[in-house]
Amino acid sequence: MWIKICGLSTEEAVKEAVRDGATHVGFVFAKSKRQVTPEYAKYLAKFVPKTIKKVGLFVNEDPATITEIVEKVGLDMVQLHGQENSEFADNLPVPVIKAFGITDGKIPDEIADFKNHILLLDAPPAQFAGGSGASFDWDKVDLAALDGYRFFVAGGLTPDNVATAITIFQPNGVDVSSGVETDGKKDLVKIEKFISNSLKA
Numbered sequence: 578m579w580i581k582i583c584g585l586s587t588e589e590a591v592k593e594a595v596r597d598g599a600t601h602v603g604f605v606f607a608k609s610k611r612q613v614t615p616e617y618a619k620y621l622a623k624f625v626p627k628t629i630k631k632v633g634l635f636v637n638e639d640p641a642t643i644t645e646i647v648e649k650v651g652l653d654m655v656q657l658h659g660q661e662n663s664e665f666a667d668n669l670p671v672p673v674i675k676a677f678g679i680t681d682g683k684i685p686d687e688i689a690d691f692k693n694h695i696l697l698l699d700a701p702p703a704q705f706a707g708g709s710g711a712s713f714d715w716d717k718v719d720l721a722a723l724d725g726y727r728f729f730v731a732g733g734l735t736p737d738n739v740a741t742a743i744t745i746f747q748p749n750g751v752d753v754s755s756g757v758e759t760d761g762k763k764d765l766v767k768i769e770k771f772i773s774n775s776l777k778a
C-alpha cells in the first residue's frame with residue numbers, strides 16, 4: 578500500500594512521515610497556503626531517504642518550470658492538479674500522478690489517456706484545485722471503471738476513515754493533506770495515526 582502525506586512544509590512533519598512509514602511525501606509548488614519554494618523543498622528533501630518518493634504538486638504549470646524544479650529539488654514524481662492532458666504528462670521527465678475530481682461518482686472517461694500514469698481520485702476542484710479536505714461520494718463510484726489502473730484515493734481522508742476507503746476501493750495508495758492537520762498545520766499525531774491505520778487496514 579502506498580501512503581502519501583501531502584502538503585508537507587516543515588522539517589518535523591517530513592521526519593514524522595518518514596519515521597512512520599510513508600511511501601510518498603508531497604510538496605506543493607502551486608499557489609496555496611501550503612506552497613513551498615524550490616529552495617526550501619530542496620532542504621526538506623534532505624530528510625527523505627531515497628526509498629521514499631518525493632512528489633511535486635503543480636497546477637497548469639509551464640513544463641520547463643516543472644522540469645527545472647524536478648531537477649533542483651530531486652523530485653521523483655510530479656502530481657498534476659490542473660487541466661493538463663496526457664501528452665503534457667507523457668513529456669515530463671519523471672512519472673506522473675494525475676488528479677481527477679470525481680463528481681456524482683463518475684470516473685471521467687479521460688482516465689483512459691492516462692493508463693500509463695497513476696491516477697489520484699479526489700474531490701472536484703471548487704475554491705481550491707486540491708487539498709480542500711472535501712470528499713467525493715464513495716458509494717456512487719463504479720469501481721469496475723478503475724480495473725487495470727493504478728490509483729490513489731484522496732480527498733477528505735482522515736485517520737478515522739482511511740481504513741473504510743481502503744476496504745471500498747482496494748487502491749494502490751491513499752493520500753492525505755487536510756486530514757492530518759490541526760488548525761491548518763500538519764499534526765504529528767494525526768500523521769502517525771493515518772499511517773498506522775492505513776497499514777492495519
Ligand SMILES: O=C(O)c1ccccc1NCC(=O)[C@H](O)[C@H](O)COP(=O)(O)O
Nearest residue numbers: 583609707708709710732733753754755
Ligand atoms: O494542498 C494544496 O494546497 C494544493 C494546492 C493545489 C493543488 C493541489 C493541492 N493539494 C492536493 C493534495 O494535497 C492532495 O493530494 C489531495 O487533494 C487531497 O487533499 P485533502 O483532501 O486535503 O486530503
